[in-house]
Amino acid sequence: MNSHLRRSRIVKVITDAAGSERDFDQAAAALDAVHIAVVIKGVAIATAAVQAAVVTALNTAVKCFGKATLVCPHNPPLEAKLALGRDLWAVAEACGAQVSALLPSSVTHIVAIGETPVAGAFVRCWWNGWSAGVLPGWDDELCGDAGNPLSGVFAGALAVREVFANAIGRRHSVNRRAAISL
Known part of the structure; x- marks a missing residue:
């Protein structure tokens, strides 16, 4: 192509x-001009929803914007078997994303995944069982049950959608919670 x-x-x-x-x-x-960093902070990254959110956000960001970076201090094995790799870093690289322990200076938008707000985050993924969505980056509401990978997929995709809306001028910031029951 x-x-x-x-x-x-x-x-x-x-x-x-x-x-x-x-x-x-x-x-x-x-x-x-958009460079998304998916930052994992303050959460057990070996859960199905977390890993699904990370993989979905990275894959979608690379396809839409051409680049993305996973900022993750540890490299956990995947909960689900994927043909792309056995651990989170291998899957991120297979999606075309970079992996880094530190936030690159070229990042324009931060997608936070985890319980702890990330400084400068544009949007944060949220889920609880069959419910999922996004929160403003500064919102510290705790996620709930992280066992459903579908909630992570939805949250990761919606986070990239929010960045896209910002990139095309439709939204300047994420200022409210957006969640649905799957």
């Missing part, structure tokens, strides 16, 4: 947005 076609639908969403005067090159540049 040609490299310009990989994100053609995503770029088209930006060019077709109401009031948008961006052409395809400007829309692609807007996506290229």
Whole structure:
């Protein structure tokens, strides 16, 4: 597949947005300017929802914006077997993301996953059993039951959606909780 076609639908969403005067090159540049860091902090990372949120957020961010970084101090084995790798770092790299112990200076948006708020976080993933969503990055509400990977998948995808809305100018910040029952 040609490299310009990989994100053609995503770029088209930006060019077709109401009031948008961006052409395809400007829309692609807007996506290229975003660098998401998925930061895991203050949570047991060996749970199904946490790992599903991380993998979903990284994979979606790389496909949408072209780059993402996992900031994670430890490399746990995966709860579920995936063809991409046996541990979180291997899966992150297989998705096309970088892995780092420290937050890169080029990061524009932080997706926090865990119980502890992360300084400068744009959005934080949240779940509890069959409920999932996102919180403002500063919100310290505790997550609940982390045994359902579907809640992690939804939370990770919704977090990247919030970053996308910000990148195209539809949302300046996440200022309220958004959650649904799956």
